[in-house]
Amino acid sequence: MRSKIILFVLGFLVWCLLSWPTDGQHVLVGIVVSGLVAYFTGDLFTRRPHLFKHVTRYLWFFYYLLVFGWECFKANIDVAIRVIHPYKPLNPGIIKATTSLKNDIALTFLANSITLTPGTLTVDVDKAGGFLYVHWIDVKTKDTEKATKIIVERFEKILRKIFE
Amino acid sequence: MKIVRYGIGLIIIASILVMVLFFPDKILKVFIAPELSSVGLLKRGMGILLLSAFFCLFRILRGPTPSDRIVSIDMLGILIIGVCALLSIVTQRGWYIDIGIAWALQSFISTLALSKFLEGRDFDE
Amino acid sequence: MRELLSMVFIGIGLGFDLLGCLGLVRFPDVYNRLQAATKCVTFGTCSILFGTFLILGFTSAGIKCLLALVFIVLTSPTASHALARASHKAGVRLWERSVCDEYSNSSK
Numbered sequence: 001m002r003s004k005i006i007l008f009v010l011g012f013l014v015w016c017l018l019s020w021p022t023d024g025q026h027v028l029v030g031i032v033v034s035g036l037v038a039y040f041t042g043d044l045f046t047r048r049p050h051l052f053k054h055v056t057r058y059l060w061f062f063y064y065l066l067v068f069g070w071e072c073f074k075a076n077i078d079v080a081i082r083v084i085h086p087y088k089p090l091n092p093g094i095i096k097a098t099t100s101l102k103n104d105i106a107l108t109f110l111a112n113s114i115t116l117t118p119g120t121l122t123v124d125v126d127k128a129g130g131f132l133y134v135h136w137i138d139v140k141t142k143d144t145e146k147a148t149k150i151i152v153e154r155f156e157k158i159l160r161k162i163f164e
Numbered sequence: 165m166k167i168v169r170y171g172i173g174l175i176i177i178a179s180i181l182v183m184v185l186f187f188p189d190k191i192l193k194v195f196i197a198p199e200l201s202s203v204g205l206l207k208r209g210m211g212i213l214l215l216s217a218f219f220c221l222f223r224i225l226r227g228p229t230p231s232d233r234i235v236s237i238d239m240l241g242i243l244i245i246g247v248c249a250l251l252s253i254v255t256q257r258g259w260y261i262d263i264g265i266a267w268a269l270q271s272f273i274s275t276l277a278l279s280k281f282l283e284g285r286d287f288d289e
Numbered sequence: 290m291r292e293l294l295s296m297v298f299i300g301i302g303l304g305f306d307l308l309g310c311l312g313l314v315r316f317p318d319v320y321n322r323l324q325a326a327t328k329c330v331t332f333g334t335c336s337i338l339f340g341t342f343l344i345l346g347f348t349s350a351g352i353k354c355l356l357a358l359v360f361i362v363l364t365s366p367t368a369s370h371a372l373a374r375a376s377h378k379a380g381v382r383l384w385e386r387s388v389c390d391e392y393s394n395s396s397k
Contacts, residue, residue: 017356020349076305076332079325083312086170092321093388108367115366116331121324122366123373135320135373139388177311205296212303216310223313223322231319231376238368239313239326243306245357246334249341250299258350261341265357268364275368279375 002049004042008034051163060161067158068113075118082137093139094123097132097148099156106163113155120151177215184211206254213247234278241271295343302336305329318384319376327369334361 011034019026051057082089101107111122111132119137126133134151141147185208220243223236248264251257309329316322338358345351383390 014356017352020347020352072328072332075328079312079328080305080308083308083315083325083329086167088315088317090317090321090384090386091388092318092384094320094383094390094393111370112363112366115370116328116362119324121320121327121373122370123320123377135324137321137324142389206299209299209303212307216306219310219314229319229376229381231372231379231381232322234372235319235322235326236313238365238372239310239330242330242334242361242365243310245361246302246306246337249338249354249357252350253341253344258345258348258353261350261353261357265353265360268357268360272364272368276371279368279371282372282379283375284379 003045003047004038006049006052007042007045008038011037057162060158064155064158064162067154068116071113071117075116078118079137089138091138092135093142094133094135095139095142095147096144097134097152098144099130099132099148099152101156101159101164102127102130103163106159109163110152110155110159114151117151117155180215181212184208184215203254206250210247210250210254213243213250217243230282231279234275234282237278238271238275241267241275244271291343295340298336298340298343302333302340305333305336309333319381320373320383323369323373327365331361331365 012030015030015034016022016027019030022030046052099107099110101110107125107127111125114120114122114132114134121135121137123133123135125131132152134147136147136151140150217240220236220240224233227233227236244267245264248260248267252260306329309326312325312329313322316325335358338354338361342351342354342358345354377393
C-alpha cells in the first residue's frame with residue numbers, strides 16, 4: 001500500500017512537470033491517470049518502502065551526483081584524447097571484478113556509473129556470484145582484486161549507504 | 165602510411181569544419197526567426213551535429229558486423245535529440261522538445277529490441 | 290550573461306558530440322566504439338540540453354529539456370550494456386590486439 005502511494009506521488013510530479021503551466025484540468029486528469037497506474041502496478045515499484053523516510057540517504061544521493069558528474073567529465077576528456085591521438089593508445093580487454101551489493105536497483109546504478117566513468121564498460125552482471133564483467137579500454141591489471149579496488153570501490157561505498 | 169591517412173582525414177574534417185563555421189548559409193538552409201543575437205552561432209552548431217551524423221552514416225555503411233550498425237543507429241537517435249533542442253531555440257517553438265522526448269523513448273526501445281534479436285532469444289523473456 | 294553561459298555549455302556539447310562520432314569511425318572493434326560513442330555522445334547531448342534549459346528558463350519547453358536530460362542519463366548506459374552483452378553472445382570477436390577476455394573463459 002505504501003509503495004502505491006510513493007508511485008502515485010512520483011507519477012503525479014512527473015505529470016505536473018510535463019504539463020508545466022498547470023491549471024485545473026491538467027491536475028484533474030493527472031490525478032486520475034497516476035491513480036490508475038499506481039493502483040495497477042504499484043506493488044512492483046519497491047519492496048522496502050520504509051527506506052524512503054531516511055533523510056541521510058537523500059544527502060548521500062546528492063553527494064553521489066557530485067562525484068558522478070566529476071568522474072563523467074574526466075571520462076570524456078580521457079576518451080576525447082584517445083580519439084584524436086594519431087596512434088590510438090588502446091590496450092583493451094575484458095576483466096572480472098567482484099561486488100558485494102545484492103540489491104537490484106543498487107546493482108543497476110553501479111553498472112550505469114561504471115559505464116559512464118573513465119575507460120570502462122559493463123558487459124555482464126552475474127548476480128548470484130557477485131561478479132561484474134568489465135570491458136576496460138586500458139588494462140592496467142588482470143588481477144580481480146586489484147581491478148575491483150580501482151574500478152568498483154569508489155562507487156560501491158556510496159551506493160551501499162544509499163540503497164542497502 | 166598510417167600518419168598519411170591521419171593527415172588526410174584531418175585535412176578533410178578541418179575543411180568541412182571551416183566551411184560549416186564560416187559559410188553556414190551555403191550548407192544549411194533553415195528557416196529562422198531572427199530574434200536572439202546568437203542565432204547564427206546555433207546555425208553553425210546544427211552544421212556540426214550534421215557532420216557527426218555523417219560519421220554515424222559512414223559507420224552504418226562500412227560496419228563489418230550487425231552490432232556496429234546498431235551502435236550507429238543508437239547514436240543517431242541521441243544526436244537527433246540535440247538537433248531538436250537547438251531547433252526549439254532557433255525557431256522559438258517549444259514543441260520540438262516533445263519530438264525529442266518521443267524520439268528518445270522510441271530509440272531506446274528499438275535498441276533494446278534489436279539487441280535481443282541479435283542475442284538470438286525469444287522476445288517473451 | 291545567461292545567454293553567454295548557455296552558449297558555452299552548447300559549445301562544449303557540440304565538441305564532445307563531434308569527437309564521439311569521430312571515435313565511432315576510428316576505433317577498431319565494437320566494444321571500443323561503444324565506449325567512445327556512449328560516453329561522449331551522452332555527455333555532449335546532456336550539455337546541449339542543459340544549455341537549452343538555461344536559454345529557455347522555467348517555461349514548459351525548458352522543463353521538458355531537464356526531463357529529457359534525466360531520461361538520457363538513465364537509459365543510454367543501459368542500452369549500451371545490453372548491446373555489448375548481446376554482441377558478445379552473438380560471437381563478435383574482440384580486437385586481435387586485446388589483452389585478455391575473462392568473460393568467454395568463464396561462460397564456457
